Amino acid sequence: MTAVAAEGVWKYYGDYPALRDVMLRAEPGTCLALIGRNGAGKTTLLRIIGGFSKAGRGQVRIFGNDPRETQTRRRLGWIGHGISVYDELSAFENLSLFGRLYDLPDPRKAAMEWLERTGLERVKDGLVREFSRGMRQRLAVARAFLHQPSVLLLDEPFTALDDRAIAVLQRLLRDALAEGRTVVMSTHQLREALELATHVALLNRGKTAFQGERTAQMVQDPGWVYAHYGED
Amino acid sequence: MREKLIYSLGVIAAVLLARDLYSIFMQLPDEASQGMIYRIIFFHVPAAITAMACSAVACVASILFLVTKNFKHDAIAVASTEVGLAFLAANLVTGSIWGRIIWGIWWTWDARLTSALVCWLLYAGYLMLRRAIEEPAARARISAVFNIFAFADVPIVIFSIKWWRTQHPQPVFWGGGSIDPAMYLTALLNLVALILLGVILTLIRLRQEEVQREIDSIRRYAHAV
Amino acid sequence: MDFFREMWVITRKDLRAELRTKEAINASLAFSLVILVLFSFAFDPTEKETVSMSGGLLWIVFAFAGTLVLNRSFAREVPNDCLDALVAAPISGAALFMGKALANFLLVLAVELVSLPVFGIFYNVHWTSHFWSLMLVLALGTWGLTVIGTIFSALTVNIRLRELMAPLLVYPMLIPALMSAMQLSMDLIAGKPLGGENQIWLRLLVAFDVIFTALSLVLLETVLVG
Numbered sequence: 001m002t003a004v005a006a007e008g009v010w011k012y013y014g015d016y017p018a019l020r021d022v023m024l025r026a027e028p029g030t031c032l033a034l035i036g037r038n039g040a041g042k043t044t045l046l047r048i049i050g051g052f053s054k055a056g057r058g059q060v061r062i063f064g065n066d067p068r069e070t071q072t073r074r075r076l077g078w079i080g081h082g083i084s085v086y087d088e089l090s091a092f093e094n095l096s097l098f099g100r101l102y103d104l105p106d107p108r109k110a111a112m113e114w115l116e117r118t119g120l121e122r123v124k125d126g127l128v129r130e131f132s133r134g135m136r137q138r139l140a141v142a143r144a145f146l147h148q149p150s151v152l153l154l155d156e157p158f159t160a161l162d163d164r165a166i167a168v169l170q171r172l173l174r175d176a177l178a179e180g181r182t183v184v185m186s187t188h189q190l191r192e193a194l195e196l197a198t199h200v201a202l203l204n205r206g207k208t209a210f211q212g213e214r215t216a217q218m219v220q221d222p223g224w225v226y227a228h229y230g231e232d
Numbered sequence: 233m234r235e236k237l238i239y240s241l242g243v244i245a246a247v248l249l250a251r252d253l254y255s256i257f258m259q260l261p262d263e264a265s266q267g268m269i270y271r272i273i274f275f276h277v278p279a280a281i282t283a284m285a286c287s288a289v290a291c292v293a294s295i296l297f298l299v300t301k302n303f304k305h306d307a308i309a310v311a312s313t314e315v316g317l318a319f320l321a322a323n324l325v326t327g328s329i330w331g332r333i334i335w336g337i338w339w340t341w342d343a344r345l346t347s348a349l350v351c352w353l354l355y356a357g358y359l360m361l362r363r364a365i366e367e368p369a370a371r372a373r374i375s376a377v378f379n380i381f382a383f384a385d386v387p388i389v390i391f392s393i394k395w396w397r398t399q400h401p402q403p404v405f406w407g408g409g410s411i412d413p414a415m416y417l418t419a420l421l422n423l424v425a426l427i428l429l430g431v432i433l434t435l436i437r438l439r440q441e442e443v444q445r446e447i448d449s450i451r452r453y454a455h456a457v
Numbered sequence: 458m459d460f461f462r463e464m465w466v467i468t469r470k471d472l473r474a475e476l477r478t479k480e481a482i483n484a485s486l487a488f489s490l491v492i493l494v495l496f497s498f499a500f501d502p503t504e505k506e507t508v509s510m511s512g513g514l515l516w517i518v519f520a521f522a523g524t525l526v527l528n529r530s531f532a533r534e535v536p537n538d539c540l541d542a543l544v545a546a547p548i549s550g551a552a553l554f555m556g557k558a559l560a561n562f563l564l565v566l567a568v569e570l571v572s573l574p575v576f577g578i579f580y581n582v583h584w585t586s587h588f589w590s591l592m593l594v595l596a597l598g599t600w601g602l603t604v605i606g607t608i609f610s611a612l613t614v615n616i617r618l619r620e621l622m623a624p625l626l627v628y629p630m631l632i633p634a635l636m637s638a639m640q641l642s643m644d645l646i647a648g649k650p651l652g653g654e655n656q657i658w659l660r661l662l663v664a665f666d667v668i669f670t671a672l673s674l675v676l677l678e679t680v681l682v683g
Contacts, residue, residue, distance in 0.1 A: 012369065013367055013368065013369065013452065016448075016449045016452030016453060050545060051544075051545065051682070052541060052544060052545070052682065053682065053683055054301075054682065054683045056301070068682065070547045070549070071547075073545060073546065073547040074547045076545060078541065078542070078545050080538055080541050081538060082536075082537045082538025082539070082541065083537050083538070084537055084538050084539050084541050084542035085537060085539070085542075086470075086474055086537070086539055087536065087537065088474045088477050088478050089470075089473065089474060089477075093473070097466065097470050098542070098546070100466045101463070101466055101543075101546040101547070101548060102546065102547060103459075103462075103547070143542070298679060350629055350632055353629040354629045354630060357625055357626045357629060357630075360622070360625060360626075361612075361613075361616075361622065361626060364613075364616045364617060364618055364622055365615075365616055369683070370615065370683075373679065373680070373683055374612050374613075374616075374680065377612060377676050377679060377680050378612060378626065380672065380676070381605075381608070381630065381669070381672060382630070384668055384669070384672060385629075385630050385633070388633045388661070388664070388665060388668070389632060389633050391633075391661070392632070392633035392636050392637065392661055393632075393633075393636070395657060395658075395661075396636055396640070399640070399654075
């Protein structure tokens, strides 16, 4: 069963199509790097896949089900542009909260575990608003991975991360892929993304211009895909 | 095709209005206690009824939009609400004029006027809400939900204010009053005329809304390119 | 059962976050005191007239001060994009709504319960004669206020001028509920018990609460996602 399948997706803003007949597939255990210029529709597409908005036409399926179904939501992890954790709560409180929202059997234990895995166990009782930027981002990563999602959707995750956070994220993503989870990430940072990616898709002005396996050439020359499949 | 519909409805409405105006001013006698001004009732009451019809249409259109996601329904909702708001304003103004002539005051917190004012505020809020959202899909969705809430509130508002006024009486405009059968026909025909006018205005506003959407999308294309 | 569990997680979270900073609740309390003082200039508190309409004044204070808390409800989810995380979480829209509404209800009620004795002192009003009936009216009226405030907070969460929009939309919609609460409060403060003529207002308040709670439970998901 395909992990993520978007078929014939159109998204309109008024009468303007931001996404035009987009097709996207990601099999379990793969990492799909979604690349494209600003305004190509990457965030729009990811948000539709994540169930944050609805497609005008076409359908999205996560393991064969609608993204908004409760069971599907349990298996989805999301990192968007914001960190999606509460400034007024501590790191531990935030993760326990999400543990409870996802109905984990032992939210507090899961929270501690992920604080350790992201190197935040020493600041577990610190309020998020006092954290440095890198710490906030690592907490966002912990939040997304906390409930062991089968599918991870990441919207430009490497943008504005510090080195430590990048290292943590890359390690966690590699572990996740090794465990058979699926990752779809949109990105500008071609180098970091292409290192991890098994597949690449290029979005150009709302259309899927290319989707295929990542090749060695792409890693060596990140601009290659754009050169060959970009701008009409 | 729509133009033909608008024109033919317009002709019918014009004929009805002409006939009514003739009847109102030439044929019917002055009313016993109120004199000339009672004639305003032929516009005051139908305006309110037309406004209510418009709000019902808007609510149905809003529900249909949420179900089908078809922007045509969103256009009907906003067109109908705007037209209804205009008729409600006419109701308020004619009511105020009436009060000024009869009672010497521009306003009284009579149950019907107060309800009309509150409903006007409710739906004016709808238009303000739409103004504040630029993205068309979000605008349609959010305002559709608001419209449903507003429509649910309308009967509650009318009833609660009516009950409040029976406990705290104020000068009432006409005591409920039975209408002389001679006037009944004119009143009814005027209602039909106003409703037709409402339909015409809604259709015109609908057309304008569609053109606006086309312009918006062309503009977005232009920006993208 | 899941519904109540999910709801309670949200309520706890909102209460914890708010009680830690106390921003909204402090502002709300301060505002309510200021309005009470201002009203004493507009209406002479020693006049018999004022005492008889004081129940009405009370609900104006509650509505205005309450709005400060209610507007924050979904607005607090905007920084850091926390709203995304809530929408993505496997909880029903109804549970999310009820969770927030319940937290708001408790916060607004707290402000009201502090304001009430102050009001009694400032206006020399004895409001304790039908204490439990007054508490019932407070609860029902505050719930109506809360439901509309919460759902409209969600409606306006992504709109510019959110702080201006929400109150403008909320107050006209609340008029029937406020009217009922005012009438009931005025009667109770004047010594008349609930029942008889008052019944209709009580029923209206309950009907208002039921209808708009139901609508909100059903429509929250639509408002947030589409």
